Structure formats: structure tokens, C-alpha cells
Amino acid sequence: MHEFNERYFKLNRILLKMVGLWPYQQSYFIRIQKGVFTGIFLTFIIVQLLVLATMQSNLIFVLKILTFVFPALFVTIKYCLFIIHADSVKRLLELIRSDWNFLKDKVEIDILEKYGWYARLLTIMAIVFCYCGILFVDILQFLPVILDVILPLNESRPFRIIVITEYFINQEKYFYVILLHELLAVDLAAIALCSTSTTIMSYILHGCALLKVASYRIENAIEKDLLAIPSPKKEYLLYRKIVRAVIIHRRATEFIETFTSSFTVSYDILIIIGVSSLSINLFQFLQLITLTTNTGEASILIVLIVTHLGYMFAGNYAGQKIIDHGTKLFRTTYNGLWYVAPLHTQKLILFIMQKGTVDVTLTFGSIFVASLEGFATLTSTAISYFTVIYSTR
Numbered sequence: 001m002h003e004f005n006e007r008y009f010k011l012n013r014i015l016l017k018m019v020g021l022w023p024y025q026q027s028y029f030i031r032i033q034k035g036v037f038t039g040i041f042l043t044f045i046i047v048q049l050l051v052l053a054t055m056q057s058n059l060i061f062v063l064k065i066l067t068f069v070f071p072a073l074f075v076t077i078k079y080c081l082f083i084i085h086a087d088s089v090k091r092l093l094e095l096i097r098s099d100w101n102f103l104k105d106k107v108e109i110d111i112l113e114k115y116g117w118y119a120r121l122l123t124i125m126a127i128v129f130c131y132c133g134i135l136f137v138d139i140l141q142f143l144p145v146i147l148d149v150i151l152p153l154n155e156s157r158p159f160r161i162i163v164i165t166e167y168f169i170n171q172e173k174y175f176y177v178i179l180l181h182e183l184l185a186v187d188l189a190a191i192a193l194c195s196t197s198t199t200i201m202s203y204i205l206h207g208c209a210l211l212k213v214a215s216y217r218i219e220n221a222i223e224k225d226l227l228a229i230p231s232p233k234k235e236y237l238l239y240r241k242i243v244r245a246v247i248i249h250r251r252a253t254e255f256i257e258t259f260t261s262s263f264t265v266s267y268d269i270l271i272i273i274g275v276s277s278l279s280i281n282l283f284q285f286l287q288l289i290t291l292t293t294n295t296g297e298a299s300i301l302i303v304l305i306v307t308h309l310g311y312m313f314a315g316n317y318a319g320q321k322i323i324d325h326g327t328k329l330f331r332t333t334y335n336g337l338w339y340v341a342p343l344h345t346q347k348l349i350l351f352i353m354q355k356g357t358v359d360v361t362l363t364f365g366s367i368f369v370a371s372l373e374g375f376a377t378l379t380s381t382a383i384s385y386f387t388v389i390y391s392t393r
Helices: 002-008 010-018 028-054 059-084 086-102 106-141 143-150 175-219 231-291 295-334 343-356 372-391
Strands: none
Touching: 002 106, 010 106, 010 175, 028 059, 028 175, 059 086, 059 175, 059 231, 059 295, 086 106, 086 175, 086 231, 106 143, 106 175, 106 295, 175 231, 175 295, 231 295, 231 372, 295 372
């Protein structure tokens, strides 16, 4: 997949292959891998919900169960979406390869490389956070065993699973089997979330790069030196440069529209689940720090809350960058020397201006636009739900 795949998209390819989501691999083994991983996620959700059917529960207990159910459900849906939309994921990768092969100018390739480097850096940061989170949760789960070795007591410290589950079996006898299921579900969920999220961010950054290239072409299309050239040749060169700018602008808008149309309805569902999950986690965290001294579970909730906020901020910040790049393209076009160009060339510039009057956005379901304002809306909504839940406890 050209240089982008080898240098900048290599980590994303490795992550997607780890969870069976790389769209260029559709072997029988990969299908089994997807089925097994999906089964692990779904059964992990089911065994938590079964607790509600076997134990007397109130609102507080239900919310405690949902604290871990909603994040697991979020990851499961997103994992399944990448399976369902494998053709769209592949299509977007093909468009990226096509764009890299299409551009020949060194400055424009440098722009793609710059944003590709941003995508790679973001992927590395996400991997570090992901594996630090996995390591933290695993150490916390085995902390009683570790402390028994480092600081032994007269009796062994109690060793229990953090997540409340119901398997309809003797949980003491099959404790390590249950523990293995929990750790597999949590670790695979973290890797799946990391791989899908960084891939999405790479797509968005590529859209930003294309808009940046379009701005560069518009900015350098009408130069004062070019205006000194005799009329027939000047008109030809101006027309050619503007056409090149219009073409890359069209490729940018088509890429962004392809991305949003592929995940529109699906991400509406994820937004609802994510906001609800953040609200419940905030409530549960407040319950723990005010009513108990369970620092272990409180630490896990801190990780979950930070992950929620970080995920929401990253997605909305990326959407804001798309808007900013689209706005910059419009301003560059408007502030240029378009008025000295021939009339038929001005009509091409007018095409970009008309497109620029409508913000280039990541819109999901025509109800939510990813932006910093959108992040503020999501967080304020989550806090509002949290206050409602807290008032009814």
C-alpha cells in the first residue's frame, strides 16, 4: 500500500491483524478468530447481566453492574462494526493509497507525510496508554497474590474477581477459568478499542492532509509572476493550476463523505452508549470514594473515566481539525488573487468558494457534528445524566 502502509500505517496494520480486523485478510482462520473474539466479548456481557436475573437488586446494584457492561458493550459493537463494514474499511485504505500515488509534487507529498507522522505518533501514544492500562488492571487483579509474596501475612489475602458475574457453576472450583475469561475479555477489548480508534483517527488525519494540499494549491495557483506572462499562456497555466486545486478538493470531500457515510448510523449508537457509560461510571466512582474504601475498584473506574473522556476528546478534536482545515481552505481561496483570473477560471474558483461556505464536518446521523463544541455537549450531557442518577439514589 505504497510508502504510507510501510512507514506510517504499519502499526495500525499490526493492531488490526491482532484482532482479526485487517480487511485484506479474509481466510477461514481469520473468520474463526473473529467469531471467537466476538464470543468472548458477548459472553462477558451476558455473564454480568445474568447477575441481575439471579440476585435481588436495586438501582444502585443495577448501576454497579452496568458500570462494566456498558464499556464492554461499546467495544463489542465497535468491533462488530469493523467486521460488518470491512469493505468500507478496505475502500478507505484504497482511497488513501490512490491519493498517495496521485500526488507527485514534493511539497504535497511532504504534507501527506507530515499528517502520516501525526497518525503514527497518535497510534504509538494510544498503544502505550492501552498496554499501560492492561498492565495496571492485570496487576491490580493479581495484587493479593503479589502482596502475599512480597509482604506475607499469617493467612493469604482474599483473591476475587473485580467484575461481578454469574456462570451457574461453582465459582471457587472454576475460579481460574472464570479469571481467564475476564482477563481475555478485558485485554482483547483494550486492543480492539486501540486498533479501531487509531485507524479511524488515521482516516481523519488523511482527510485533513488532503484539505491542506488543496489550500496549498489554491494559495500558489495565482502568483504575481504568473500574471506577467502573455495572455494565452497565462490563461492556460492559471486554468491548469485551478483545475488541479479543484480536483484535490473534490478528492478530499469525497474521502470525508465516504468515511462519514460508512459509519454514520453506527456511531450514533456508540455516542448514546458512551455518554450513558460515562454517566454511570462517574456515579459509581462517587459512590466508592464516599461510602467505601475500595481503592482498587476506584482506580479501575478512574482508568475507565479517563478513557471515556480521552476517547470523546480525541474524536471531537479530530472533527474540529477537519472543520478548521475546511475553513482555512475557504479563506485561502477568498483572500487570493482570484479576481485577476480569466472569467472561465473564476468559475472554477467559485466552485470551491461555494463548497467552502458550508463547513466540511464529520456529521453522524445528521444530529451530531464532531467538534470541540460537540465534546462540550457530550460531557455536559453525561454530567447532567450523572446528577439525575445521583439525585434518585
